[in-house]
Each structure stands twice: as C-alpha cells, then as structure tokens.
Amino acid sequence: xxxxxxxxxAILGGGFTGLRLxxxxxxxxxNVTVIEKxxxxxxxxxxxxxxxxxxxxxxxxxxxxxxxxxxEEFRGLLGDDLxxxxxxxxxxxxxxxxxxxxRPLELVREIGPFRAALYIADFLYHRLRPRGKNSEHxxxxxxxxxxxxxxxxxxxxxxxIEKCCGLPANEITSMWARERENVSGRSLMDNVRNKIRFxxxxxxxxxxxxxxxxxxxxxxxxxxxxxxxxxxxxxSKALAPEQQLLNARITHVNCSDGKVxxxxxxxxxxxxxxxxxxxxxxxxxxxxxxxxxPAMPHLSEVAARLTYRMVRLVCLIVDREWAMDCLQIFSMxxxxxxxxxxxxxxxxxxxxxxxxxxxxxxxxCNDGDETSSMNAEQLAARCISDLIDMExxxxxxxxxxxxxxxxxxxxxxxxxxxxxxxxxLLEGVSSVRNLVSCGRQGLFRYHxxxxxxxxxxxxxxxxxxxxxxxxxxxxxxSEWGQLFF
Ligand SMILES: Cc1cc2nc3c(=O)[nH]c(=O)nc-3n(C[C@H](O)[C@H](O)[C@H](O)COP(=O)(O)OP(=O)(O)OC[C@H]3O[C@@H](n4cnc5c(N)ncnc54)[C@H](O)[C@@H]3O)c2cc1C
Numbered sequence: 001x002x003x004x005x006x007x008x009x010a011i012l013g014g015g016f017t018g019l020r021l022x023x024x025x026x027x028x029x030x031n032v033t034v035i036e037k038x039x040x041x042x043x044x045x046x047x048x049x050x051x052x053x054x055x056x057x058x059x060x061x062x063x064x065x066x067x068x069x070x071x072e073e074f075r076g077l078l079g080d081d082l083x084x085x086x087x088x089x090x091x092x093x094x095x096x097x098x099x100x101x102x103r104p105l106e107l108v109r110e111i112g113p114f115r116a117a118l119y120i121a122d123f124l125y126h127r128l129r130p131r132g133k134n135s136e137h138x139x140x141x142x143x144x145x146x147x148x149x150x151x152x153x154x155x156x157x158x159x160x161i162e163k164c165c166g167l168p169a170n171e172i173t174s175m176w177a178r179e180r181e182n183v184s185g186r187s188l189m190d191n192v193r194n195k196i197r198f199x200x201x202x203x204x205x206x207x208x209x210x211x212x213x214x215x216x217x218x219x220x221x222x223x224x225x226x227x228x229x230x231x232x233x234x235x236s237k238a239l240a241p242e243q244q245l246l247n248a249r250i251t252h253v254n255c256s257d258g259k260v261x262x263x264x265x266x267x268x269x270x271x272x273x274x275x276x277x278x279x280x281x282x283x284x285x286x287x288x289x290x291x292x293x294p295a296m297p298h299l300s301e302v303a304a305r306l307t308y309r310m311v312r313l314v315c316l317i318v319d320r321e322w323a324m325d326c327l328q329i330f331s332m333x334x335x336x337x338x339x340x341x342x343x344x345x346x347x348x349x350x351x352x353x354x355x356x357x358x359x360x361x362x363x364x365c366n367d368g369d370e371t372s373s374m375n376a377e378q379l380a381a382r383c384i385s386d387l388i389d390m391e392x393x394x395x396x397x398x399x400x401x402x403x404x405x406x407x408x409x410x411x412x413x414x415x416x417x418x419x420x421x422x423x424x425l426l427e428g429v430s431s432v433r434n435l436v437s438c439g440r441q442g443l444f445r446y447h448x449x450x451x452x453x454x455x456x457x458x459x460x461x462x463x464x465x466x467x468x469x470x471x472x473x474x475x476x477x478s479e480w481g482q483l484f485f
Contacts, residue, residue: 009464010035010263010274012250013282015043016232016450017439020457021280023235026243028465033274035245035265041236044407044440045450047227052317052401055353059315061407062362063328063342064228065221069451074222077234081225083348085327086218092390093155093332100330102156123149139416141169143177159332163339163364164411164446166309173414179447219327223347245274252293253279259434264293280460282439284308284409285425302424306444311410312371314338314361314383317401322346323357323392336386337371337379338363359387364411376404412444436460 007030011018014036022032034041045064050057065085066074075082091100096110108116126149140161144153158169165172224230236244245267252264254273262273281288289296289303328342338361344351345358352358361383365372371379380402387393412418422444429437437443438456445452 007031007278007464008033008276009278009280010276011280011282012253012263012288013043013439013441014038014041014236014244014246015282015439015441016045017442017453017457018043018280018282019232019235020454021282021438021460022243023238024457024461025464026239028461030464031276032239032243033245033276034239034243035248035250035263035274037248037250039246041239041244041246042229042232044410045228045232047229050315050403055356057317057344057353057356057358058227058348058351059313059344059358059360059405060228061313061405062311062410063340063344063347063360064450065223065327065347066228066231067221067449067451070454071222073454074224074231077231078224081230083223083225085221085223085347087221087327087346088218089328089330090326091156091160091330091332092336093159097329097390098156102152119149119151122151126150138174139170140172140174140176140414143174144169147177156332159334160330160339162334163331164309165413165415166364166366166369167413167415171416173416173418175419176414176446179445221327221347225348225350227344227348227351250283250291253281253288253291253435254293255432258432260432277434278464279435281429281435281437282442284441285422285437285444288437288442289425289428296428299425299428302421305415305421306418306425307413308409309364309366309411309413310372311407312363312365312379313405313407314363314380315403315405316359316361316380316384316399318357318359318393319398319400320357321355323359329390329392331386331390333390336389337382338386341387341390341392359392361387362410376402379404409441412446414446418444436463 009025009030009032011022011032011034014022014034018034018036019041022034025032040046044061047058047060050059071082071084089100090097092098094111098110099106107119126145141153141158144157147153148157153169161172161176162169165176245265247268249266250263251266251271254261254264260279262275263279264271264273266272286303286306289299322343322345324341324343324346327346328340330340331338341359341361343357343359363371363379363383371382374382380399381396384393384396384399384402388395393399426437426443429435438460439453440446440449
C-alpha cells in the first residue's frame with residue numbers, strides 16, 4: 001500500500017487481462033489508467049445483446065467458460081449469479097458424434113473393434129519406434145503422433161487444430177501440444193493409467209472430475225448468469241470513468257533513455273499524452289512494436305512474422321427450445337467451414353428466450369480465404385448446411401435470423417519457430433525498463449484463457465507491488481514470455 005502512494009500505472013488494452021490487472025491495482029491504491037480502443041472494457045470476454053423479432057438474446061465472443069481454479073474469486077464478484085455446470089464436450093468425425101476428449105470404450109463401440117485395434121497397433125508402432133534426434137523445433141504432428149499414434153491424431157485432433165491455425169499439422173509448432181495437455185491428456189498411455197486410477201479410487205475420481213482431467217466423464221465449469229462478460233462489467237464498474245480512456249487510438253509509445261516516457265493517444269476529445277511510472281501492455285505483441293517510437297528496426301521483421309487468424313462468429317437464432325445435448329461440438333470434418341459450435345443457452349438459460357435458442361459457430365480464416373470474402377448471409381447459409389449434415393438442425397427453416405461478428409485477433413498462428421520470435425520480441429520489451437507485456441495478446445499465446453489471464457494479472461500486480469526487477473526473457477527459456485514469474 002505504501003508503495004502505491006502516488007504511483008501510476010498505464011495499461012494498454014482493457015480486455016480481461018488488462019481489466020483484471022486494473023481492478024487489482026486499483027484496490028491496492030494505485031493510480032491506474034486503462035487505454036482501450038473500443039467503447040467498453042472486456043475485450044474478447046464481453047457479452048452483447050441482440051434483438052430478433054422482439055426477443056432479446058445474449059452472445060459472447062466465443063464460448064467463454066470459467067474453470068475451478070478461480071471459482072471463489074468469481075463467486076466473490078458474482079455471488080449467486082455464478083452458475084456451476086456439469087456437462088460434456090463432443091466432437092463430430094466420420095459421420096459420428098463422440099465425446100471429446102475420446103473415451104476408449106465409446107470409441108470401440110462406435111468405430112468397431114477392428115478399426116480400434118488398427119489405431120492401437122498404429123499407436124504402438126509410433127510409440128516403440130526408435131526416436132529420432134530431437135529436432136530443435138519439433139512439429140505438432142511429430143509430437144502428437146508419438147503421444148497418440150498417427151491415425152488417432154489425424155482423425156480426432158488434427159482437423160480442429162489445422163482449422164484454428166490455417167496450417168498443416170507438420171508446420172505447426174509442438175508448443176500447441178503442451179498447451180492442450182489439459183484437454184487431450186499427455187499421451188494415450190497416461191490417459192489409460194489415469195482412467196484406471198479413476199475407476200479404482202473414489203478420491204482420485206473426485207479430484208479428476210473437479211479438475212477436469214481428460215479421463216473424467218463430464219467437465220465442471222462455471223459461467224456467469226448474464227454471460228461471460230458479466231464479470232468484466234462488474235470489474236469495470238469498480239473503476240472511475242476518468243480511469244478508463246475509451247475509444248482511444250494509441251498513436252505512439254514514446255521511449256527515451258531505455259524507458260517509456262508517455263503514450264500518445266487520440267480520443268474523442270482530441271490528442272493527449274498519458275504519462276505513468278509503469279506501463280503494462282496487453283495489446284497484440286506485434287502491434288506494440290509497430291507503435292514504439294523510436295522503433296526497434298532490428299525487430300520489425302520478427303514482429304511481421306507473428307500473424308493472427310480471424311474468427312468469423314456466425315450467430316443463428318433457432319426456432320426451437322434446445323438444439324444440442326452438450327456444451328460444444330468440435331468439428332473434425334474438414335469439409336465443415338466451422339471448427340466449433342455451441343449453444344449459449346446450455347451455459348445459462350437467460351441467453352435466449354423461452355421456446356427459442358441460438359447457436360454460435362466459429363469459422364477461422366485469413367484474408368483472401370473463401371470464407372473471409374463471403375457476406376453474412378452466404379456464410380450463415382454455409383454453416384446451416386453443415387449443421388444439417390451433422391444433424392444438429394433438421395432444416396433451414398428452423399433458423400429465423402442470423403448475423404456474423406468478425407474477431408480479427410482471435411487466434412495467434414503457431415508456425416514453427418514462433419517461440420524464438422516471441423522471445424526476441426519479449427527481449428525487446430525487457431530492454432525498456434518500465435514496460436511489461438502480458439495477457440493472451442501481449443504474449444502472443446493461444447492458451448491464455450481466463451484462468452491464465454487471472455494468473456498473469458495477479459503476477460504482474462505482485463511484481464508491481466513488490467517493485468522487483470524484471471527478469472530477462474532469455475533467462476526464462478522454459479517459460480518463454482513470462483517475464484516476471
Ligand atoms: C473464440 C474464442 C473463444 C474463447 N473461449 C474461451 C473460453 O471458453 N474460456 C476462456 O477462459 N477463454 C476463452 N477465450 C480466451 C479469452 O477470450 C482470452 O483469454 C481473454 O479474453 C484474454 O484477454 P486479453 O485481455 O489477454 O485479450 P483481449 O480480450 O483480446 O484484450 C485485448 C484488449 O486490447 C484492446 N486493444 C487492442 N489493440 C489496441 C490498441 N492499439 N489500443 C488500445 N486498445 C487495444 C482490445 O480492444 C481488447 O480490449 C476465447 C477466445 C476466443 C477468441
């Protein structure tokens with residue numbers, strides 16, 4: 001608290017990470033200013049309302065579930081508005097709907113013992129084959145093939161990941177595999193071992209269910225009654241209006257003598273400069289580099305290599321009470337334009353009025369792709385026909401309205417070598433003494449979900465409160481990007 005007296009922190013970007021950090025620092029008495037380009041805080045974690053034929057629907061920018069790690073903090077903010085859900089994820093592949101992650105007995109039942117035996121033989125072949133020399137940048141395909149076998153990987157994992165990244169699995173970095181361990185498990189052997197423990201011990205079973213082990217039958221998740229963004233609305237209200245610079249366009253991050261000296265910003269009121277003791281950036285890492293003044297020319301090529309994949313969120317209003325019997329369905333079918341569909345009402349029943357429901361589909365694309373140039377009607381028609389193919393919808397006439405929301409920086413593209421590029425940029429950030437970059441966008445991470453954003457905001461706030469030195473990214477190779485842990 002004494003440290004906080006008179007200390008000011010400017011936070012670039014008011015998404016979940018920036019907002020959480022602002023909320024924590026504000027509580028500790030810091031003088032916080034959030035600079036946000038949109039007209040409200042919360043970033044990708046906001047909820048918006050849509051009116052259709054006189055009814056009101058709520059939508060998130062993608063299905064934002066919260067998990068157990070910070071459930072008590074979320075309950076502190078939301079009270080009884082925090083809903084606990086027990087449900088499951090599914091995947092669609094080869095004309096069948098299976099649980100996701102895979103359940104061995106269901107697999108054998110659905111695909112038959114002959115094909116299941118082929119998958120196991122293929123797994124053993126890849127597992128027991130002598131390992132080649134570890135290449136410096138192993139691909140997702142090589143790592144996952146060793147963990148699950150080539151056939152299992154090709155059918156049950158690769159199509160979804162390739163749709164996310166827009167690259168073939170042999171061009172995607174193996175880092176993705178590390179970041180998805182909580183969903184897919186560490187390997188087939190590990191999953192089998194855990195499944196046995198799960199079946200044999202009541203305590204293990206309860207622990208695994210609570211912490212969403214890949215072998216647990218259902219997942220446990222939490223969700224705010226009024227949509228994921230309810231948490232962001234509550235945290236925003238704790239900040240005074242003058243602490244939120246909204247509709248703000250950052251023109252330069254001015255630096256001198258190895259420090260940021262001020263952020264040049266244009267708002268509705270005109271140009272201004274925000275000056276603080278410490279600056280925390282949560283905006284996309286490559287964008288931060290494009291704003292530095294003077295620039296770091298030796299890093300401009302590296303920054304240009306870090307690109308994002310856009311999500312076109314296709315939202316459908318459906319004339320039915322319910323459309324799905326699970327939380328989300330991942331499409332492993334390459335002919336489907338979308339990678340995942342979910343039903344907001346399955347998380348909170350206020351998301352759609354009685355007698356109606358809504359569906360959201362994520363279509364990932366790059367500029368110039370066929371789906372990027374479709375207009376909203378064409379894209380919705382394409383998604384509806386995919387849903388009929390999956391038997392989620394019976395006919396087109398069930399959809400009474402639709403719209404599309406574009407999310408430009410949705411997924412970082414994890415090309416091979418991305419770890420080194422990020423390290424180089426974060427080394428650049430390290431060289432500016434009063435600047436930190438964090439969050440999903442600020443670290444160019446895919447898997448910085450809300451729990452990890454909570455971790456990070458907590459760590460940065462501790463770092464600021466304890467006034468400790470920044471650790472150079474290069475010294476932290478095992479946890480690249482996490483400058484302050
Ligand atoms: C489709 C989808 C589904 C997801 N589902 C889940 C889920 O189920 N569970 C989960 O935990 N997480 C989920 N996530 C991830 C979650 O959205 C992020 O982890 C979280 O929002 C990260 O917040 P952030 O602040 O790091 O980034 P963001 O939310 O992107 O915030 C960055 C902020 O910076 C602002 N900004 C950018 N550039 C500038 C600039 N130049 N000047 C000023 N402001 C700027 C942006 O407007 C934004 O407000 C999902 C993400 C997507 C895309």
